[in-house]
Amino acid sequence: MNNHIEEEFDIIVVGAGHAGCEAALASARLGLKTVMFTVSVDSIALMPCNPNIGGTSKGHLVCELDALGGEMGKCIDKAFIQTKMLNVSKGPAVHSLRAQADKQFYIHEMRKTVENTDNLYIKQAEVSELITEEIKDGLKINGVVTSSGAVYKSKKVVLCTGVYLNARCIYGDVSEYTGPNGLRAANHLTKSMMDKGISVRRFKTGTPARVDSRSIDFSKMEEQKGDDFIRPFSFSNDPWDIEKDQVSCWLTYTNEDTHNIIRDNIDRSPLYSGDIKGTGPRYCPSIEDKVMKFPDKERHQIFIEPEGLYTNEMYLSGLSSSLPEDVQHAMVRSIKGLENAQIVRNAYAIEYDCIDANQLKPTLEFKRIEGLYSAGQLNGSSGYEEAAVQGFMAGVNAARSALGKDEIVLDRSDAYIGVLIDDLVTKESFEPYRMMTSRAEYRLLLRQDNADIRLRKIGHDIGLVSDEEYEAFEDKLKMIADEISRMETKIAGSNQRVNDFLNKYNSALLENSKGVSFASLIRRPELNYELLEEIDDERPELPWRVREQVNIEIKYEGYIRRQLQQVKQFKKLEGKKLPKDIDYKELSGLRIEAQQKLNLIKPENIGQAGRISGVSPADISVLLIYLEQLRNKKE
Numbered sequence: 001m002n003n004h005i006e007e008e009f010d011i012i013v014v015g016a017g018h019a020g021c022e023a024a025l026a027s028a029r030l031g032l033k034t035v036m037f038t039v040s041v042d043s044i045a046l047m048p049c050n051p052n053i054g055g056t057s058k059g060h061l062v063c064e065l066d067a068l069g070g071e072m073g074k075c076i077d078k079a080f081i082q083t084k085m086l087n088v089s090k091g092p093a094v095h096s097l098r099a100q101a102d103k104q105f106y107i108h109e110m111r112k113t114v115e116n117t118d119n120l121y122i123k124q125a126e127v128s129e130l131i132t133e134e135i136k137d138g139l140k141i142n143g144v145v146t147s148s149g150a151v152y153k154s155k156k157v158v159l160c161t162g163v164y165l166n167a168r169c170i171y172g173d174v175s176e177y178t179g180p181n182g183l184r185a186a187n188h189l190t191k192s193m194m195d196k197g198i199s200v201r202r203f204k205t206g207t208p209a210r211v212d213s214r215s216i217d218f219s220k221m222e223e224q225k226g227d228d229f230i231r232p233f234s235f236s237n238d239p240w241d242i243e244k245d246q247v248s249c250w251l252t253y254t255n256e257d258t259h260n261i262i263r264d265n266i267d268r269s270p271l272y273s274g275d276i277k278g279t280g281p282r283y284c285p286s287i288e289d290k291v292m293k294f295p296d297k298e299r300h301q302i303f304i305e306p307e308g309l310y311t312n313e314m315y316l317s318g319l320s321s322s323l324p325e326d327v328q329h330a331m332v333r334s335i336k337g338l339e340n341a342q343i344v345r346n347a348y349a350i351e352y353d354c355i356d357a358n359q360l361k362p363t364l365e366f367k368r369i370e371g372l373y374s375a376g377q378l379n380g381s382s383g384y385e386e387a388a389v390q391g392f393m394a395g396v397n398a399a400r401s402a403l404g405k406d407e408i409v410l411d412r413s414d415a416y417i418g419v420l421i422d423d424l425v426t427k428e429s430f431e432p433y434r435m436m437t438s439r440a441e442y443r444l445l446l447r448q449d450n451a452d453i454r455l456r457k458i459g460h461d462i463g464l465v466s467d468e469e470y471e472a473f474e475d476k477l478k479m480i481a482d483e484i485s486r487m488e489t490k491i492a493g494s495n496q497r498v499n500d501f502l503n504k505y506n507s508a509l510l511e512n513s514k515g516v517s518f519a520s521l522i523r524r525p526e527l528n529y530e531l532l533e534e535i536d537d538e539r540p541e542l543p544w545r546v547r548e549q550v551n552i553e554i555k556y557e558g559y560i561r562r563q564l565q566q567v568k569q570f571k572k573l574e575g576k577k578l579p580k581d582i583d584y585k586e587l588s589g590l591r592i593e594a595q596q597k598l599n600l601i602k603p604e605n606i607g608q609a610g611r612i613s614g615v616s617p618a619d620i621s622v623l624l625i626y627l628e629q630l631r632n633k634k635e
């Protein structure tokens, strides 16, 4: 009698964090029998760090994920306790929605969703080994083994292990081999991954202390309220569907005392003593890094954010640290409004194993292990949103591959998701990768507000956007197109009413009699589609998202057209496919560094080859000539 259970699934997902949940939901919703493992069922969709979803560029990822049929947007629309559109003073390309989350309610809602999805099963067990077999150019996945010896067979496995592999939590000289919040770490899988030839590295990230709100003097801080207009993340939700009282966040600052406390104790910081070996995120620095690297900065912003309605815990955003406990207490109490702070949880850093994503194809499948996919923090990214979108793409691709269908790759002109994954699998990164709008060349096209226009059809074709949602989307497209053409053809005459209106907004009056189109008025910086309602009697009743698109499409039409031109060029190079089996060492015209990098990455096309650091334009010319010769030979 085999004293270990043995079961078969279509898809195995290792991890129930933000990546794991999206991967498992995608494959189960596509009809595949899916099992999702986690070391603790209570950590499903855990938010171990900042209590918010979205923000600059991260809001774009959430909207894109929702447009494709992912879950995070719908979940945060249920669990948010404050919502705010950031960067509204800037152009629409960088408008970014951020919602403060009630962490427990977010977990509650995501858990309810995953536990009630057909074909999806959850198991609390540590996966400790990968089962593979040799094939021609590498290995093939056949399943996993858990630390109890149970065997789970499958042709597709998605690794979403986050910050748990050989996790170590550190503050001062306190060091514990646990996952976040004292949860169990996963200490066996890394060895099995390395035995299969996967190269692993060590990254770190950190989180600030949590303080009891009853011990905070908010009268000494600046209140940060949410927006009156509640804009949902999900395209399936409307503001009117969401009635909610919002809570506030609070703004205070560090000061010279705080900085002196840190400087005086920097030798006791595990970060500066070298005890922490993992590489941390440059764009989420610890307070000790900020104070040491920017000594002239008089103060640093600290946002006090509620962790939820069910608790008094407040998150000290901007004060991430791994300094010793006594230093943390002195540091926190040196800050205005926190003089009597009661710390509930100390700040700490966490080190964990992750992979170099150069080992992955743009589908997030390992190049050398067929059927094994990887997503989330394990790929060297940082952030709930970055993890969720990778989980979704890996889950969809594992499922489609299991169904014998083509896998989905979004490119840099389709979505921030495409930029994120292309950067991870193509470029070298030596620290946790955080998404930023500056990483996206075509960000005027990749706006948050038009994520559905860019991706809804793909989500529907995949089968994760329902027909009902898609019909509503098509209606929206029609309304936008109709209203834009109405604005392009409707003429504002040079009459008293129009000129009074123009005068009211300090806009140039219409002198000649011919009049101008409403669209040309919208293009004036001081005017927009909403304002023109005053002189537009036949204006139809249109949903806010339609009105928003009409305004942006008309107002930025010139910029958008120019960026579409650039995308045409980009697509041309992306279209020049490179054979998978080239040994670049044989292309003598290439420099040695380029040969090595090209053999490591095995780019799919000329465009991707051009983005590999160490591959020069001269090397690209060699590749283009080589492709030309190949084509002539074929002909």
Ligand SMILES: Cc1cc2nc3c(=O)[nH]c(=O)nc-3n(C[C@H](O)[C@H](O)[C@H](O)COP(=O)(O)OP(=O)(O)OC[C@H]3O[C@@H](n4cnc5c(N)ncnc54)[C@H](O)[C@@H]3O)c2cc1C
Pocket (backbone or CB within 6 Å): 014, 015, 016, 017, 018, 019, 020, 037, 038, 039, 040, 043, 044, 045, 046, 047, 048, 049, 050, 125, 126, 127, 128, 160, 161, 162, 163, 164, 165, 180, 186, 189, 205, 206, 207, 284, 320, 348, 349, 350, 375, 376, 377, 378, 381, 382, 383, 384, 387, 388, 434
């Ligand atoms: C202390 C700390 C500070 C952070 N600071 C920041 C920050 O400042 N900025 C930021 O953007 N992000 C930060 N993060 C990261 C953020 O939490 C992650 O980006 C996000 O949670 C990653 O999601 P994920 O799904 O990849 O992994 P996780 O959310 O870590 O989930 C991993 C899942 O895998 C499971 N698992 C792992 N190994 C196994 C195994 N062998 N067998 C079975 N199950 C397994 C775990 O149980 C868990 O369910 C921080 C995280 C921590 C812990």
